[in-house]
Amino acid sequence: MTDPTKRAPIRQGWRTHACLVLLLVVYVFNFVDRQILSILAQPIKAELNLTDAQLGWLGGFAFAFVYTVLGIPAALMAQKLGRVRLITAALLVWSAATAACGLATSWFNLALGRFGVGVGEAGGVAPSQSLISDLYPPAHRARAMAVFSLGVPLGSGLGIMFGGLLAATFDWRHAFVTIGLAGVVFAPLFFFGTRRHDVQTQTDRVPALDRLHRLMRNRSLWLISLGASLSSVIGYGLMFWLPSVFMRSFKATLMSASFSFGLIVLIGGAIGILSGGFVADRLGAKSPRAFVLVPAAAYLLCIPAYGVVLMMPGFAFDTGAGFVLLILAQALGLVWMGPVLASLHHVVEAPDRALASAVFLFITNLIGLGFGSWIMGIISDYLSYNYAANALKMAVTGGLVFYGLGAGCFLLTALTLKSDWKTSPISD
Template structure:
């Protein structure tokens, strides 16, 4: 049944696609988002050998080159999506980032591939925040953290696919073909996505989403700042480990490119999937009684992850390292569902994409833009002392970032009791 405002019910879109199908298509696009993003990490060694790049330069390619425009353009693109068509913004973004991923195959030097990665960031800037808002439109509050966790499965699934497929193609052909194949695949699925995911009807009357109003609302809420900087702290380490672990496995553990791709891909797939789903389920369950659990669940995950990561980095045994890296990979992903859901509840529904983009601006500019480069630059600085083991020590020193993130998440949780924006209950469950 349609509501008087003209909005579709929570069980279907105006065109008949079920929320689960919409979520499935958003997940597929997010998988490609992380395939294109993560493939650079597994290809770092052959790219460095071919183009003669240092660890610091690779850190710029993996972090700063991508994050500069990815973070900043996400805000205006999300604002446009809130005011126009969220599905069209996501579709166009998919095409743009896929074409620039394919363009990485043509790089002949550092600045060539740097500019191509800038383009990937431009495209991906319009994908995530509007997707959060689409999910918020189709799933009720009490199921939103788990729905967002399903969407966040794109991170481990896409990262694992990028690592495994990228390693195989690079070994069988070369690293350039790997970029070309994954880029063109994204272009192919764009029309299918637009056919399935349609925009929900919006009220003909009501307040217009004004960027200044959304920003002012969030600025007054301590939970927004604590969650944003907590996520940014964790992302500095999370993105840094995800980018540099393949290089560590090859340098310090002696694995080949294909062995590294399977080792790391399995960790991402198994650990990431369990962690993403577990965090969302726990937050929805305990958050019903006390919304502070949307901060406590991530904090517990970060604290527990530190000793396992340290053991995995320090050991010289490949089987032991696999187990020790698998556990914290799950724990470190606990934050995705709870925090992204909490941010959705800090504003009224029409402003969800803009609010998510402002959160992602802080998270990605600091976490993605700074983390990968910081670990690479620190590794380069430590080489005179520890030689080929410098990357190992760089990652060990960076583990303190998870403890900072845990503290900020713990402080954010209780603030949700007053910062949370209640919404009208859906007429039917999704």
């Protein structure tokens, strides 16, 4: 591999954009494999006789624990091994683990498979974000991060749609195996298509512990991470449990729930992420505070958008108005990704970007992904004595308060962001 200290960074051109697309495809696989369990939750629950708390643990903490613990070591390893090599190896591991989930015969076996998915995905996102920051100048970084973040709705939506189709046509085991093997096949294509782009503009000989301590003193990094963490509690909770809410409270079939929710995630997520990146780049050129104020406003609008569909009698998700409102809510919930990820890379030095992403992912995934679906599953089990089939809907609706908490953290970040900004939004 070319010495990153001797090679100029690859700047925008078709090869740079092609590299971004390949990173996006890997991120799509990341979220397909991460979220497929949500649409398969009902048939898995029936066959393996699981509770909502057990399902929520599998969908959240079982994955998030190893994902967060290994994320920071993986980011440090990326500088020595090379980011593209690490991402390729990570894709192979988590795809194989996803396929292995299809062989599970008990809750314990399925938990081992989810641990494996978390081990692999720990090496995927932070190195990818670091590579994108090196490939794109600050003026275009929020949009580039937004394009990369399309992996969230694309992966989640496609995983839900194809997972539901495979489960309905065959069974839930075929869904895991088929989708897992697809990632294994793509891994070498990704490696040979991106390895020449793995360059870094700056190096840092500061010891890893000193660099980590440097990040720990960054006020904006902590506030950004806390805001994203709190909102991710409900964001991941909704992503995991809404298909089950559709089936339990709105009497949807597996196929209709997977198709409807898959479209909502795909359309709403793409609109929200792209618009958030575009608006933040435009407004951020005048004031860095726009990178957190835009997501804060979107979070506050999420609460009534989701609340109307979930709580108003007769306002079903599969009506025209309900479907459109859920697309709007999904869009608002994902506006944050481009602006927040870009601001994260603006408040740290260039050599610290992969490590900063890993710290950010450690905090957000441990809190949001680790506890979001699990807590709502526990609350659903508790409420089931009084609310029966609507217990899960009540648990999810109550969780909307976390959007307000996330918005509050981003509003506080607006007070510190300008002083912590390392680069001008219009120059590197």
